[in-house]
Amino acid sequence: MAIEVEPDTFPKLLLRHSKLRGERPALREKKRGIWRTVTWRELADEAAALAAALSARGLQRGAHVAFVGDNRPRLYTAMCAAHWLGAVAVPLYQDATADEMVAPVQSAEITHIFAENQEQVDKLLEILPRCPTVRSIVYDKDRGMRHYDRPELVSYDTLLKQGRELAAAKGSDLQAEARRGSGQDAAFLFLTSGTTGPAKGVVLTHGALIGRALVAAATESLTDTDVAMAYLPPGWIGQNLFSYVQPMVVGYCVCCPESSDTMLADMREMGPTYFLATPRVLEALLTQVTMRMEDAGGLNRRLYRSGMAAAHRIAACASTGEAASLGDRLTKSVCDLLIYGPLRDVLGLSKVRVAFTAGDAIAPDLVTFFRTLGINLKQLYGSTETGFFVAMQRDGQVKPDTVGPAADGVELKFTAQREILVRSPGMFSEYYRDPDSTKRARDAEGWFHTGDAGYLDDDGHLRIIDRVKHIGALNDGTPYAPRLLENRLKFVSYVKDAVVFGDGRDMVCALIDIDMAAVGRWADKRSISYTGHADLASQNEVYGLIADSIARVNADLAQDDALSKAQIHRFLILHGELSADDGVLTRTGKLRRTVIAERYRPLVDAMYGGHATVSVDVAGGHTGAATTDMKIRDAKVLAGTKIRSAA
Incomplete structure (x- = not known):
């Protein structure tokens, strides 16, 4: 009896989902007010067709493909197609200027680029004379593109039509291509945030990312019935982990809002159960809640403030092991029914089972605020180089001023200056074509120097202080x-x-x-x-x-x-x-x-x-x-x- 080997690349995972849950939703997008669904089978079929067309256009295993645009099903389908052929995905920030795109396109020798619309195409055409490796630019939305006549340009629809014809003739070869490769192959090249200098290209393998996603899925009991939302910049590793890597591991559905202007309304309709937010997003939501309560009637406003005060006292009691007063517990219960529940619904978070905040340090009071609203918000710590999941808070052990204990498989230690060193199965392979920086960041024993200062408290929870240099x-x-x-x-x-x-x-x-x-x-x-x-x-x-x-x-x-x-x-x-x-x-x-x-x-x-x-x-x-x-x-x-x- 043959033993089934766990898939170790994203194309292999995609084929498994297509077989096991082919008619279940993989991606949803709101377009012109209507939700459109892409099933796992449809996703695999379209990715195969794109892969066939990209192969005909010269995309080779190990080459780099860039993606620039908002979160859209076609963006993630194109990533699937690139990985299908063994290429490396390079997500770029959609709001980056043309000049900011030059360095990554040049250094990675990008050959193919998927661009969402005319705005992105214009930026790419501007830098094309400085980026001679680019052979093809695939655009999705054709508005304003009718009179563009450049040999590098091809519409997504045209590419897909060509690919379907090729896939019909080369189906078996395509299936074999998807099953090639191993977990040690490079999957993504992410750019660092560039807070302390020029951004560097971080290379992460299929196996490293899949392994970290499996740990997170087990910790949070994720299933294919969960729903996540893709609304943060696709160039950020955090968004890609929640909207591409983890869905590929678990099989849950990812929803793309129509626009940033309709995000809250779209969230209420899609009802995410698994949610990722940066501190900046949570600060904006806090402002919306505050303004809404200021506009509320006097009774609701007083009840809201009383409930918040009671919740803080309850949290303080919990930290010391004391029992909260009956009055505070009753006040919080009434507020949850009359105030917090409706607020969660307005924010589109009424169905959220677990929410994470990551990407930057967050004020403990902000974590407490959202937990008081009844949202299971927890902190997640990591970096692009470490595969993101380094430390994460567990249910029942949330301390607002820590980021939780180390994730399974992660080792932590600290220098005399309290710099956090990490050794993890999700570690990056290298800074692309920068061996000197790679050696400075990761020592011979595999410890990555994060540049962050912190320490472990008595419960083994990691506390972040700041960047060491600050x-x-x-x-x-x-x-x-x-x-x-x-x-x-x-x-x-x-x-x-x-x-x-x-x-x-x-x-x-x-x-x-x-x-x-x-x-x-x-x-x-x-x-x-x-x-x-x-x-x-x-x-x-x-x-x-x-x-x-x-x-x-x-x-x-x-x-x-x-x-x-x-x-x-x-x-x-x-x-x-x-x-x-x-x-x-x-x-x-x-x-x-x-x-x-x-x-x-x-x-x-x-x-x-x-x-x-x-x-x-x-x-x-x-x-x-x-x-x-x-x-x-x-x-x-x-x-x-x-x-x-x-x-």
């Missing part, structure tokens, strides 16, 4: 970790982003990026007129609003012995939002601290120089001829139990 101290010796302070500020619904400074300084100062929607609504209710972001940010009333918010953050910091001397003393509200297009954020929304420090140096110097205003370029950040004055304000800091104004 940890410092104030001049009085007070430890300084900017991420801890910024996350507390971003928990304020009126603050979209915050950048703090303090290493080697006498005090902490902050640049504040306000949430335009939340602050704008607040201003409208108070009949405060403004003409745009910069005008709103300069209003004295808005400075008062942010000052009050920072005062509350400082009051919380004062209760923490480790952070009480790291309260925010001065702040400035930026006239424009921080943006990846301006180079101050990565495409995943992380701060580029070196760029920010240089870009906003005049503002930072003015805050530490004791000035009340600073003249800046009207475009937002540099000194120049056309200038405007930006205000700098003192915050309130807590000295003992008495609030005083900072000097």
